[in-house]
Amino acid sequence: MSVVEVLLGIDLGSTTTKAIALDRSGRIIGRGITNTRSNYEVASQIVRDEALVQSRFELVRHAMAADPELAGIEKKFIGSLVRNFRQRQHLEQLEWLESELRRCADAPRYAPNREAVREALSHICQAMRARVSGHFSELAVRKSDFFRDLAAVDYVQAAEQFSDAKHASFDVLCGLFDAAILVVENAAGDWAFERHAGPALEQTLAAAPADIREREARLRAAVESVGSLELRVLGIIGTGYGRQRLPFPKEQIRSEILCHGLGAHAMFAGTRTVLDIGGQDTKAIQVDGAGIVTSFQMNDRCAAGCGRYLGYIADEMNLGLHELGKLAQESTCSVKINSTCTVFAGAELRDRLSLGQKVPDILAGLHRAIMLRAMSLLARSGGISDEFTFTGGVARNPAAVSALQGLVQQNYGVRKLNISPESIYTGALGAALFAQRAAEGGNAA
Amino acid sequence: MSADAVKASTVPTVQKEQSMVLQKQLFGDYYDSLGRAREEGRRVVSTFVPGNLTELLRSFDLLPILPEINALQSGMRKLSANYIAEAEKQGHSEDVCTYVKCDIGMLKSGNVGPTGVKLPNPDLLLLSYTGCFTFLKWFELLRQEYQCPVAMLHVPYLPNGRIEPHHVDYVVKQLRTEVIPKLEQVSGRRYDEARLSEMLALSAKAEDDFVWVLASAKNEPSPIDAYFGGVYYIGPIFTAFRGTSEGVEYYRVLREEIAERIRLGLGPVTPEGTMASQKFRLVVEGPPNWTSFREFWKMFYDEGAVVVASSYTKVGGLYDRGFRHDPNRPLESLAEYCLGCYTNLGLPARVDLLERYIREYRADGFMINSVKSCNSFSVGQLLMLRQLERRTGVPGGFIESDLVDPRYFSTANIKNRIESYVQMLAQKKTAGVTA
Numbered sequence: 001m002s003v004v005e006v007l008l009g010i011d012l013g014s015t016t017t018k019a020i021a022l023d024r025s026g027r028i029i030g031r032g033i034t035n036t037r038s039n040y041e042v043a044s045q046i047v048r049d050e051a052l053v054q055s056r057f058e059l060v061r062h063a064m065a066a067d068p069e070l071a072g073i074e075k076k077f078i079g080s081l082v083r084n085f086r087q088r089q090h091l092e093q094l095e096w097l098e099s100e101l102r103r104c105a106d107a108p109r110y111a112p113n114r115e116a117v118r119e120a121l122s123h124i125c126q127a128m129r130a131r132v133s134g135h136f137s138e139l140a141v142r143k144s145d146f147f148r149d150l151a152a153v154d155y156v157q158a159a160e161q162f163s164d165a166k167h168a169s170f171d172v173l174c175g176l177f178d179a180a181i182l183v184v185e186n187a188a189g190d191w192a193f194e195r196h197a198g199p200a201l202e203q204t205l206a207a208a209p210a211d212i213r214e215r216e217a218r219l220r221a222a223v224e225s226v227g228s229l230e231l232r233v234l235g236i237i238g239t240g241y242g243r244q245r246l247p248f249p250k251e252q253i254r255s256e257i258l259c260h261g262l263g264a265h266a267m268f269a270g271t272r273t274v275l276d277i278g279g280q281d282t283k284a285i286q287v288d289g290a291g292i293v294t295s296f297q298m299n300d301r302c303a304a305g306c307g308r309y310l311g312y313i314a315d316e317m318n319l320g321l322h323e324l325g326k327l328a329q330e331s332t333c334s335v336k337i338n339s340t341c342t343v344f345a346g347a348e349l350r351d352r353l354s355l356g357q358k359v360p361d362i363l364a365g366l367h368r369a370i371m372l373r374a375m376s377l378l379a380r381s382g383g384i385s386d387e388f389t390f391t392g393g394v395a396r397n398p399a400a401v402s403a404l405q406g407l408v409q410q411n412y413g414v415r416k417l418n419i420s421p422e423s424i425y426t427g428a429l430g431a432a433l434f435a436q437r438a439a440e441g442g443n444a445a
Numbered sequence: 446m447s448a449d450a451v452k453a454s455t456v457p458t459v460q461k462e463q464s465m466v467l468q469k470q471l472f473g474d475y476y477d478s479l480g481r482a483r484e485e486g487r488r489v490v491s492t493f494v495p496g497n498l499t500e501l502l503r504s505f506d507l508l509p510i511l512p513e514i515n516a517l518q519s520g521m522r523k524l525s526a527n528y529i530a531e532a533e534k535q536g537h538s539e540d541v542c543t544y545v546k547c548d549i550g551m552l553k554s555g556n557v558g559p560t561g562v563k564l565p566n567p568d569l570l571l572l573s574y575t576g577c578f579t580f581l582k583w584f585e586l587l588r589q590e591y592q593c594p595v596a597m598l599h600v601p602y603l604p605n606g607r608i609e610p611h612h613v614d615y616v617v618k619q620l621r622t623e624v625i626p627k628l629e630q631v632s633g634r635r636y637d638e639a640r641l642s643e644m645l646a647l648s649a650k651a652e653d654d655f656v657w658v659l660a661s662a663k664n665e666p667s668p669i670d671a672y673f674g675g676v677y678y679i680g681p682i683f684t685a686f687r688g689t690s691e692g693v694e695y696y697r698v699l700r701e702e703i704a705e706r707i708r709l710g711l712g713p714v715t716p717e718g719t720m721a722s723q724k725f726r727l728v729v730e731g732p733p734n735w736t737s738f739r740e741f742w743k744m745f746y747d748e749g750a751v752v753v754a755s756s757y758t759k760v761g762g763l764y765d766r767g768f769r770h771d772p773n774r775p776l777e778s779l780a781e782y783c784l785g786c787y788t789n790l791g792l793p794a795r796v797d798l799l800e801r802y803i804r805e806y807r808a809d810g811f812m813i814n815s816v817k818s819c820n821s822f823s824v825g826q827l828l829m830l831r832q833l834e835r836r837t838g839v840p841g842g843f844i845e846s847d848l849v850d851p852r853y854f855s856t857a858n859i860k861n862r863i864e865s866y867v868q869m870l871a872q873k874k875t876a877g878v879t880a
Contacts, residue, residue, distance in 0.1 A: 254868060258868050295840060
């Protein structure tokens with residue numbers, strides 16, 4: 001059996017867990033992301049498997065690109081193959097969810113209405129299954145890629161339809177979902193490439209246009225050759241807030257400060273200053289020309305102004321986290337807000353609203369307030385040098401970025417600001433690079 | 446082996462050396478003597494640690510009470526949280542120095558000291574004002590509570606760290622005209638300079654051994670931890686035992702123990718056992734956290750970080766630049782002691798001192814533990830960090846905690862910073878080798 005050696009970095013954040021797989025040359029071949037649940041071991045197992053599955057698809061792409069008859073069609077073909085693969089995974093998880101829902105409904109307290117509850121669950125699950133293909137169609141825009149999020153939206157919608165206040169109330173059905181989803185997401189499933197790739201390939205071929213079906217034999221060979229490869233994990237390094245809980249020995253764990261520094265350097269070699277705003281901490285990091293950290297500052301005794309603050313504001317306003325920044329950008333006159341205490345955020349918001357201030361203006365003020373805190377940390381860590389790389393979940397928020405840009409310009413003058421669309425993976429990438437160095441021996445620190 | 450025996454053998458027993466036993470005894474006796482002071486007709490004086498006048502008090506047979514020591518001892522014995530809550534109930538804000546609140550709370554809770562002995566009310570508050578501006582307010586509060594006289598000693602701040610003759614004259618004059626007359630009044634005894642000089646000779650003897658102990662960290666491996674162990678070593682000399690034969694004996698024993706450790710090539714004794722691996726030598730600025738002291742120490746221990754010098758062990762007085770109490774110049778040397786303690790030094794002098802420590806003790810890094818409720822320490826610390834990094838090329842780390850308020854010790858956050866910092870040092874070391 002042929003062997004491909006891979007190196008993994010896993011970043012266990014407070015909100016999401018991420019993994020990056022590198023090949024021996026340091027090229028990224030796979031990524032994995034999941035919501036960090038209460039079970040860190042499962043989260044790390046899931047992202048690890050996910051990154052390895054993605055690696056195989058990437059290897060299929062390499063195999064196709066190397067085949068003159070297949071080169072050129074790999075992007076479209078693999079896109080379709082991956083969607084079918086994901087759909088199969090999703091359906092399997094749904095099946096599992098259904099059996100858990102039934103098991104939960106067997107609890108004695110549901111005895112008086114058991115039949116009505118069971119019937120409602122059957123209808124709900126059927127409705128959920130019917131929606132799956134829509135989630136994975138070519139043009140689908142998903143608000144989240146996490147099974148939990150997709151399933152929750154579908155479930156709640158169907159439960160509204162199939163609940164009846166007397167025998168199977170909406171609250172009872174939601175309670176069952178909360179219990180069942182915990183079981184489903186807190187056990188690592190077996191989503192191995194080998195199991196799903198074959199059926200997904202058949203599904204893809206069956207729906208493919210004639211010119212692709214003509215090359216069926218070569219396509220099968222490409223997928224099967226990768227399916228039979230052994231992916232040998234040469235090394236894993238873990239980082240992030242949950243790193244102590246990773247089932248790794250101490251030598252395989254690195255601080256996220258170092259990982260973010262190195263990851264940012266790998267993404268943008270000119271990086272000298274890194275700002276990372278994650279769920280519950282903000283880090284200002286200075287790195288040298290090799291990505292080695294020379295100085296850093298983190299938020300102190302309080303997590304005011306971190307990503308969680310935005311999440312809280314979004315909840316208060318009944319908005320999705322990704323909608324917050326866009327709405328703030330509609331502001332014409334930003335409100336001045338000083339406090340970034342997450343606990344007080346709701347009160348601050350309601351007070352502003354009661355004064356008649358507009359939501360976009362308030363949101364713009366909140367984004368600026370967060371960035372003012374980040375600027376203080378940056379100043380304390382040694383300022384902002386060119387180039388400046390912004391990472392973490394908050395870097396995906398356009399209002400946060402524009403507030404930052406304004407403040408940087410005002411305080412430090414012109415600085416090149418780098419934001420990678422993959423910035424959420426910065427810590428995992430740094431960890432994977434440390435794994436690569438460790439595998440090369442010597443320079444493991 | 447029985448189950449109990451197995452369990453017992455896996456629970457690490459804290460290693461106690463003779464000096465530790467001796468120190469415990471000293472402090473136990475000291476608190477007991479405070480408890481008996483009233484019945485024995487002894488007078489007591491409350492005063493502060495930095496640049497204190499222990500020998501002068503003792504020469505009048507007065508016993509010192511040290512509110513800072515009571516507070517930190519209460520912190521270590523997990524009593525401070527309730528005392529602080531009590532002080533807040535009295536109307537003291539959350540951001541006030543937590544030593545003050547712990548002390549006020551202890552007073553309001555019956556004034557039972559950390560060892561369980563009820564402390565006497567002071568007969569005098571000796572306010573030696575050395576660098577910490579909160580001292581003034583602290584004793585203002587205590588004066589209201591105890592309704593007792595205050596002797597105020599104003600010690601000029603040393604912005605550039607140099608003691609000038611006029612500083613000494615100014616302090617000596619106050620000793621003669623303000624402090625000594627009040628001590629005479631409270632004690633009912635005349636000032637006895639010969640007795641004071643005898644005590645100062647004992648101080649100088651203990652100080653010689655103490656300085657030797659601190660300097661022993663220049664060895665590799667270091668036989669001591671000059672911060673976490675250091676706070677024990679400063680115990681007797683910064684408090685009630687300067688100028689006593691017990692104090693001299695403690696430092697003699699301690700020195701012998703450490704000399705033996707150097708001979709055997711052993712590292713410091715820690716609560717986790719003898720520190721075998723010393724990967725990083727650090728200098729630390731700022732006071733430690735007392736409520737999670739052992740946990741805090743373990744974070745350094747787990748990373749193989751040994752502290753080779755610290756500024757906190759100079760808060761009482763600065764001996765390792767040559768100062769000794771001098772029996773031939775009793776009041777002058779007391780004045781110099783007050784003036785020269787670490788908290789009375791301006792920022793440039795503190796940076797100079799830390800720079801010397803980093804170089805002389807061949808440190809790989811330095812760490813600042815910044816305590817927000819302690820302004821006299823924390824103001825300017827980031828500035829110091831940058832200057833030290835520039836001058837030495839050694840990277841600095843920065844953590845934040847508190848003295849005795851357990852609410853401000855965020856374990857995960859502090860651990861994360863220490864680990865990150867140490868890994869940064871490791872990365873730099875490796876990069877240096879391969880470059």
